[in-house]
Amino acid sequence: MSFDQARPSERPSGDRLVRRDTPMPARAPGGPAVAALERDLAAARAAHAAELAALRGQLLEARKQASLGELLGTTTHEFNNALTTILNYARLGLRHRDQATRDKALERILSAGGRAAKITASVSSMARNRGTRFEPVDLHLLVEDVLVLLEREMMKYRVQVEREFAPVPRVSANPGQLQQVLLNLLVNARQAMPNGGRLILRLSHEEPAGLVDLMVRDTGCGMTPDVLRRIFEPHFSTKAGPDETGKGGSGLGLTACREIVEAHRGRIRVESAPGKGTAITVRLPELSGVRRSA
8 A cells, every 4th residue: 555545544654554543633722713602692691781780770760669659648648637637626726716625726736737847857858868879877767757657557557656776876878778678668567467466666786796677576467488488579479459558569569678678788587477477677787886875
């Protein structure tokens, strides 16, 4: 066999033929085709991330608008109650000329006017806090601002509000977002007690860990383990729809609460049992140890 007739894997060496098992050369990694594919994948991932971020932004804005709508409905109702009281007692004072009736009417008018002023101040505070800026927040004041808007609603449903406020440091937070979380937790607690009950609000400071706890506990119906496992799932809800006050039923509340708390580098913990009520604790890192007296 001549050299020209030898198979590609065979070559002559002297007077004998030597066979070599020569593997095909490996294709160099990162060739043009691979590089182009990696560029396409990177571009697709970037586009997907941008689209996801845009959708998250739209969802957050929708939640804010829903929260603002509920807040507006609550505020309008509360302010209308105060205005009705003022008008009724003004008419009473005009109808009755005796001093005792007029004094009583003026006292009720003054009380209702003071409540209307508190509602206005609370709403103004929430309106100022609709941005995204973080600032030092006094949780005592924030809780009281939200309670002003729900005071009559709690009374209507025979819910007794109890405050257990220890001195705590301020936290670095977005006040409007924390107000949204607290408003949602309070409404959920009230809805869990359709026949009345106790609503306990507790502020405490875990000094070694540098954490501030805000707990909302109700004595309502509680949740089964199956429900408890799903409460943070988007669109999961045990409610058929909004109640007579126009609140609840979207399934977005606790999901949004957890996202907001985690964005504040905090945690949210839920404990519940059927017939024993529910306790939800929001844990936030303290700002700098500056403490306010309860």
